[in-house]
Amino acid sequence: MDLNSLDDLYRDAILDHRRTPRNREVIDNPGSAAHAINPFCGDEVNLQLIFTKDRLDQVGAQAIGCSINQATTSMLSEAIVGKSTLEIRRLAKSFESMMRGADPDDEALKTMEDLPQLKGVREYPVRIKCALLSWSALEDALPNAVI
Amino acid sequence: MDLNSLDDLYRDAILDHRRTPRNREVIDNPGSAAHAINPFCGDEVNLQLIFTKDRLDQVGAQAIGCSINQATTSMLSEAIVGKSTLEIRRLAKSFESMMRGADPDDEALKTMEDLPQLKGVREYPVRIKCALLSWSALEDALPNAVI
Amino acid sequence: MATQAASAQPSLDVARIREDFPILNRMVYGKPLVYLDNAATSQKPRSVIESLVDYYENYNANVHRGVHSLSMEATDAMEAARTKVAKFVGAETDECIIWTRNATESLNLVAHTWARAHVHEGDEIVTTPMEHHSNLVPWQELAIAKGAKLRFLPMTDEGTLDLTAVDSVISKRTKLVAVTQASNSLGTINPVEELAQAAHAHGAKILVDGAQSAPHMPVNVQDLGADFFAFSGHKMMGPTGIGALYTKREILDEMEPLLTGGEMVLQVTYEKASWADLPMRFEAGTPNIADAIAFGVATDYLNNLGMDNVRKHEESLTEYALERFSQIKEFTVFGPRSVELRGGIISFHNENLHPHDLGTYLDRQGIAIRTGHHCTMPLMGKLGVPATARASLYVYNTEAEIDCLIEAINGALRYFRNGS
């Protein structure tokens, strides 16, 4: 049974993040928080953020749903800690560009941690939404003041 | 140019009734009257009836529209004069049956005057409405009391 | 008709039926297509596809007002299709069938016309917890607009309606009972006749969502006691873009149109308009002529199989599938266990294998199932799952395809348990 291409989607790192999601604990009094849902599959993401000065200090990230959504949310939570809102926005841009087909350059790669593992999702257009759900929550949660 | 079948539709009698419609004058104080229109082609029929005792004494019949409507209205107006409402209803039935494909029997034929000339309309289903418009006005104009 | 075919043809020759469906030759990722998403839309037999080609190549024209041959042929064919569809659901006359785009439009048409005129403040609309959004949201909107109340018949754990509650829920305040004949998420077949009797006993009307029943079992709206019956052509071998609403003649006579314009008027002045006869009054603008005709051809095809036979085949296939599913311990299967109480719709769920991941995995094996909430979000809440995977069967499906599904599900379990 030829599952090569399926393996491109479900890489080890993805299945690993799905099994042991990072930063899963809910933060009780976050500086900001957001919730996003994908009505088509019932997937949900909750994010809580605490900035200290201009850097993200703590993140809570809970995803319900498919592997792609769970893994992205976990990877995202790892990648954003310690970054400024500006850097986070840049990261979001890099990720979206990657999903639209542009491979990240070296500089971007440095900031993306495990996220490049999600490249295979591009071959499954209907699943791209799953990889973007947590980013839409992130956008809503980013404090506007700190730009 | 083969117009045989067109000639079956537009028989001499039809074109004659169209050119010189019978009973065309409007009756001013009719016992009953009715108006029918076919919204699809703008055809109209106005009928005025005066019964004396139980027989139709006078009819006014004005048709606007195509040859079939004009000819039917004129033929109908000739055929109903002197008849009782019962006989008129029977006549209407015979005509409708003919339009639906049943050739009138001899007894019916006696009462139908020129109307059987309209048989050819059957071959043009979309024109059957034109031949039925004046009958629908007639139905509305027939006094219900006299049954 | 169904009965005749049944006696002539005691069991269906599914292999031969499959030859009528060109798409079943399709390969997906190098595997033969196993199409198990019939509740979303069915595939189409060659005769339906050919009727579209025939229409456009030979007699395409606008209907109803033309004196030329093409227009007359198109009108005759469309009205003949209306007769076929009317007969298929047992309508008293052709005029009771209004063409719509789909079941959703049919349901909305009732909400925006009859219901808007007859449901008032304090009135109640009774429905069930298993309705498709299309038979729920229009009633929510109406209830909000009118100050009316939406009430739900309770459901058993097995996913059937709890009929003991009918007398307490349907009352003289009820103006409308809106219920699906067959659930697209659970498979449940509801006892419409009994609900119709309860509704009528209180002077209420009953609207039946037939989107999942008309394709799969013999339906007679008069026997059901339905006042309204909504269905979609595309789920019953017809093309997309055509559906129908059956309405009892006496109700239809008094119903005002929703859409106005060409074809549905009798007389128009610059100030006002009067309405044409039924059913045109409800069909503003150029109808979907080609697809209406093809919908008629789809009912020919189904009649030819015999709806009793279709139902029988699906019953036995469902029995087989439920049996096979019961062997996979990891999955919960929703809906009634008895095939008498259900159609060929099998929703299943496993905590640790999200339907989306399963759907993608199965697609790689050529197997098309649906994953998600199936347009029944509140029901998902009740079942306590965010979404389910759903395999839905039709007359061209086979036991071999069920085997293929089960094998692939086991493969997915292994794949996601072990990682790549």
Add this chain to the structure above:
Amino acid sequence: MATQAASAQPSLDVARIREDFPILNRMVYGKPLVYLDNAATSQKPRSVIESLVDYYENYNANVHRGVHSLSMEATDAMEAARTKVAKFVGAETDECIIWTRNATESLNLVAHTWARAHVHEGDEIVTTPMEHHSNLVPWQELAIAKGAKLRFLPMTDEGTLDLTAVDSVISKRTKLVAVTQASNSLGTINPVEELAQAAHAHGAKILVDGAQSAPHMPVNVQDLGADFFAFSGHKMMGPTGIGALYTKREILDEMEPLLTGGEMVLQVTYEKASWADLPMRFEAGTPNIADAIAFGVATDYLNNLGMDNVRKHEESLTEYALERFSQIKEFTVFGPRSVELRGGIISFHNENLHPHDLGTYLDRQGIAIRTGHHCTMPLMGKLGVPATARASLYVYNTEAEIDCLIEAINGALRYFRNGS
């Protein structure tokens, strides 16, 4: 796109175009079909018919929610068609295009949503005396429901709008100007840009009925200044059952849906629902997938010809036809004489030869024209005729066909003058 094709292809090869339309080989009563009823519905090129077959034979599936290949392919194709149709009319984004059944539904959608929310007692809706019932009756109904007033721009004897009256008719009481870009009875092309400016100067919106313009000339809704633009696929080489409504993005954002149910919701509880993003919010239920895709193919076909070329061909054919008609003294021809001011729609009338009789006579010669009021009853009153005969042209029509029509009309005159 149109301009490119124009330079590459200075005049159209109509003989070659005709080969793309299978129906043009059809015989009627033993004569080759002369199809001059294009304003009612157009014929379809082979590519459009084949796209339907391709869809049903290869990737028929329900859209938007499926993770399986067929569903993804169907979704992609339908959304690609939306892009094509959006581009064809110059919409700013794809989301501005909502699929409907036909222009009539598009017009009604505006009446039932935006207009119901924004037109109040004492407000005015401005329209013209030449509107199709579909762009008249919905406004009558709205005016009656809201206590608003319907006002008409005056028309010259030639059948063009009298623009000197615009300033007195369009005022700050105007909420909506609803006008056809091209009249289906007179052929008149209206100066939509100027009316849009007048509407906008008073804060009103303008809705353009493009049912007869989009098929026949280059259209750019943004250049026109249209807030809404309604059109039908079946009149522009697409299949029956699919139309579209363009709405300016900023208006659409605030518009409430008319039909509710599956596909158009974001979240649903048992009590209430929230709406999905644009354009799905306005597309409840399973869309007409196959026909939407085929509509896109129809725009491909038209783009390939170049809409400038289509317009040019029809202009010259109309010029020819008007010239030939001017030789038949017995007939009045309605509408502007100058081909710059009109499309290829020629309505004509003779006191003594009823259109119905003429239509039947012509049908016997294989010639399809339309007879009647063309869904513009009040206009017929204004013209002082019960009905007209109408020949309407498209890009596949030829001067030889016009000759054939004229000859047959002369034959009809003789036939009905002399009797059989």
